[in-house]
Amino acid sequence: MKKNKQVFNNVLELVGNTPLIKLNKITSSLKGNYFAKIESFNPGHSSKDRIALYIIEEAERKGILKPGDTIIETTSGNTGFSIAMVSVIKGYKCILAVSSKSSADKIDMLKTMGAQVYVCPAHVSADDPRSYYEVAKRLHRETEGSVYINQYFNELNIDAHYHTTGPEIWNQTEGKITHLVACSGTGGTISGIAKYLKEQNKDVQVIGVDAYGSVIKKYHETHEFDEKEIYPYRIEGLGKNLIPTATDFDIIDQFIKVTDEESAHTAREIAKTEGLFVGYTSGAAMQALKQLNEEGTFNENSNVVVVFPDHGSRYMSKIYSDSWMNEQGFFDSQHEQEETAQSIQYIK
Numbered sequence: 406m407k408k409n410k411q412v413f414n415n416v417l418e419l420v421g422n423t424p425l426i427k428l429n430k431i432t433s434s435l436k437g438n439y440f441a442k443i444e445s446f447n448p449g450h451s452s453k454d455r456i457a458l459y460i461i462e463e464a465e466r467k468g469i470l471k472p473g474d475t476i477i478e479t480t481s482g483n484t485g486f487s488i489a490m491v492s493v494i495k496g497y498k499c500i501l502a503v504s505s506k507s508s509a510d511k512i513d514m515l516k517t518m519g520a521q522v523y524v525c526p527a528h529v530s531a532d533d534p535r536s537y538y539e540v541a542k543r544l545h546r547e548t549e550g551s552v553y554i555n556q557y558f559n560e561l562n563i564d565a566h567y568h569t570t571g572p573e574i575w576n577q578t579e580g581k582i583t584h585l586v587a588c589s590g591t592g593g594t595i596s597g598i599a600k601y602l603k604e605q606n607k608d609v610q611v612i613g614v615d616a617y618g619s620v621i622k623k624y625h626e627t628h629e630f631d632e633k634e635i636y637p638y639r640i641e642g643l644g645k646n647l648i649p650t651a652t653d654f655d656i657i658d659q660f661i662k663v664t665d666e667e668s669a670h671t672a673r674e675i676a677k678t679e680g681l682f683v684g685y686t687s688g689a690a691m692q693a694l695k696q697l698n699e700e701g702t703f704n705e706n707s708n709v710v711v712v713f714p715d716h717g718s719r720y721m722s723k724i725y726s727d728s729w730m731n732e733q734g735f736f737d738s739q740h741e742q743e744e745t746a747q748s749i750q751y752i753k
């Protein structure tokens with residue numbers, strides 16, 4: 406049968422080639438042109454589909470993985486979902502070691518996607534045999550024919566974005582991009598895209614978004630790992646309490662930090678202004694654009710691409726819940742709280 410582009414052989418054929426959408430209203434008072442790379446258009450609703458597929462296919466190419474083998478990772482987040490999805494299609498077992506802090510919803514989601522989930526105590530040190538890092542390492546050692554994805558320390562994480570997201574952004578902007586702004590967690594997204602873009606045009610400015618409570622920005626500036634920078638924060642997937650080797654610090658020009666509170670409000674603002682229902686780190690990245698604009702980073706000729714990594718549906722009990730926002734103290738005034746409450750009217 407002739408290949409019909411409307412019909413796909415399986416869901417994995419839809420990974421990548423996400424749209425770049427112009428931001429209009431939320432950026433109306435900022436200098437320059439703004440475009441968002443909407444990674445929730447991946448079938449697993451996040452950018453992590455790209456690394457799951459790429460790393461697993463690399464292992465296949467190298468003959469490390471055979472059908473029926475096992476893929477192991479330590480995450481309850483987007484990467485876990487993406488690995489589970491790829492494993493279903495390709496016929497691998499998927500083992501995810503997650504922290505007991507993970508919500509029941511997330512664990513159920515992974516279980517639904519066929520993963521074997523090990524829930525490990527959250528409040529033990531990383532080198533404790535019960536920690537999710539150690540459990541994953543032990544399962545990897547004990548399971549013949551297993552691959553440990555280890556996204557924070559796997560350079561294929563960078564390669565995945567170098568070969569996919571980077572060229573997509575270059576082509577979608579017809580080479581006119583001047584600035585890339587992206588959150589940095591493992592650092593794979595920003596490092597891989599930056600490497601590709603700078604090979605095309607070394608003048609493209611690359612700005613990473615970090616969280617208060619994370620060591621990344623300070624490490625970039627001083628090469629010092631400063632434990633004093635570390636404290637708990639709420640945004641998931643952004644910043645870190647360790648230095649990932651999946652971040653190429655030399656290729657990133659600058660880091661900027663954003664707060665939990667402003668990022669949450671900005672994510673809600675993106676939905677209301679652009680009709681894009683995106684995750685918490687998309688709010689963080691957009692918040693970074695506002696701060697960079699204030700600092701005078703952009704001018705009328707700037708063509709800024711911002712990466713929105715995932716979909717808002719994963720944050721219903723967090724930033725899109727008024728009671729959660731209230732519990733965090735993110736509604737500064739009674740007025741703000743009443744205003745959002747008024748958008749729901751109960752007819753009795």
Ligand SMILES: Cc1ncc(COP(=O)(O)O)c(C=O)c1O
Nearest residue numbers: 589590591592593594642686714
């Ligand atoms: C929601 C979300 N945003 C942003 C990131 C950051 O992407 P990267 O790990 O490629 O730096 C992650 C990764 O963990 C994520 O899950």
